[in-house]
Amino acid sequence: xxxxxxxxxxxxxxxxQHQCEGDVSLYFYQGNGMPDLGEFQGANAEALERALxxxxxxxxxxxxxxxxxxxxLVYEVNDDHPTLxxxxxxxxxxxxxxxxxxxxxxGAAGGEVNFLHYIRAEAGAHVKIVKVQLHEGNVRxxxxxxxxxxxxxxxxxxxxxxxxxxxxxxxxxxxxxxxSSFDSKSLYLxxxxxxxxxxxxxxxxxKKTKADVAIAGALxxxxxxxxxxxxxxxxxxxxxxxxxxxxxxxxxxxxHSISVPLLLCKEDDxxxxxxxxxxxxxxxTLFYLMSRGFDYQGAQAIIVESHIRPVVDALGDGALxxxxxxxxxxxxxxxx
Numbered sequence: 001x002x003x004x005x006x007x008x009x010x011x012x013x014x015x016x017q018h019q020c021e022g023d024v025s026l027y028f029y030q031g032n033g034m035p036d037l038g039e040f041q042g043a044n045a046e047a048l049e050r051a052l053x054x055x056x057x058x059x060x061x062x063x064x065x066x067x068x069x070x071x072x073l074v075y076e077v078n079d080d081h082p083t084l085x086x087x088x089x090x091x092x093x094x095x096x097x098x099x100x101x102x103x104x105x106x107g108a109a110g111g112e113v114n115f116l117h118y119i120r121a122e123a124g125a126h127v128k129i130v131k132v133q134l135h136e137g138n139v140r141x142x143x144x145x146x147x148x149x150x151x152x153x154x155x156x157x158x159x160x161x162x163x164x165x166x167x168x169x170x171x172x173x174x175x176x177x178x179x180s181s182f183d184s185k186s187l188y189l190x191x192x193x194x195x196x197x198x199x200x201x202x203x204x205x206x207k208k209t210k211a212d213v214a215i216a217g218a219l220x221x222x223x224x225x226x227x228x229x230x231x232x233x234x235x236x237x238x239x240x241x242x243x244x245x246x247x248x249x250x251x252x253x254x255x256h257s258i259s260v261p262l263l264l265c266k267e268d269d270x271x272x273x274x275x276x277x278x279x280x281x282x283x284x285t286l287f288y289l290m291s292r293g294f295d296y297q298g299a300q301a302i303i304v305e306s307h308i309r310p311v312v313d314a315l316g317d318g319a320l321x322x323x324x325x326x327x328x329x330x331x332x333x334x335x336x
Contacts, residue, residue, distance in 0.1 A: 018059070022068050024067060024071055025061070028060075031058075033087055034116065043144050059087070059088050066095045067097075069099075076106040077105075077112075086116070092120065094150075098127050102130065117143065129158070130315050132324055137192060141167045143170065157183070161196055164194070166197070168195075169186075182212070198227045202229075202231045204242060205236045210242070213245070227260065228260045229260070233265040248278040249280070251280075
């Protein structure tokens with residue numbers, strides 16, 4: 001997608017808060033630590049090039065075969081570090097189980113996060129990324145997420161996009177080997193003139209592969225949301241199943257929700273599902289809640305919270321879940 005250029009500024013080399021538990025290792029490196037990403041295009045060619053060639057500090061998380069553990073990283077944008085141009089490389093050995101928690105927060109005038117993920121999941125491995133993005137409204141947040149899966153492995157993302165002026169996330173996950181899977185759940189709450197943009201590209205070639213994409217959120221004020229999801233059933237993907245769903249609650253007549261779920265098929269004996277909906281809150285439901293003592297905004301907040309609750313529950317961390325819910329409530333209560 002096209003992005004307005006930001007002023008060139010050196011990216012800070014600060015080390016984010018980090019913590020590991022279990023049998024995973026974490027270390028930081030300078031420069032480009034990514035393998036050849038092939039035809040991966042990322043969210044934007046110029047931003048991807050900066051993340052590849054000019055990243056100041058990358059983080060590598062590695063798990064040996066059969067290992068199990070978690071890692072936590074907290075990236076903060078502030079006046080001392082207004083630009084973060086970073087990489088994250090995750091290598092999960094065969095049969096390992098790795099969960100990585102990512103929190104992005106803080107704000108600075110003209111701040112930007114340009115973040116490149118790479119995941120390599122070996123046979124039978126499971127990698128889960130839990131991300132909570134809480135930037136202030138003066139930050140542009142861009143993520144490029146690329147995952148490669150081996151036979152029987154799975155990659156799972158659970159994301160909450162609640163801040164930033166622009167939140168742009170691009171996913172590509174290759175399901176080229178049998179019984180590999182990809183699962184992505186995202187929630188968002190667009191406010192003011194915020195832009196939230198999700199793009200997915202999932203080539204499926206292995207037999208019995210699975211892909212499931214679900215996005216749920218709401219738009220306030222003059223916010224905009226775009227969802228583009230492409231599931232591509234390539235030759236060889238017999239008995240593959242792919243689903244994508246995008247549901248959006250419109251809380252203002254000035255918001256815009258664009259949804260383009262796309263299924264491409266070059267193989268028979270596959271199952272593809274897609275669904276997209278955008279609409280206002282049902283007046284009868286609002287009336288029922290208000291008749292029970294809630295004011296208009298409180299009733300709206302309850303409905304939005306119930307809408308995103310499945311994604312919140314999937315975060316798998318009580319403290320993060322509560323932080324997400326509290327942020328949603330504050331943003332809902334402050335709507336114009």
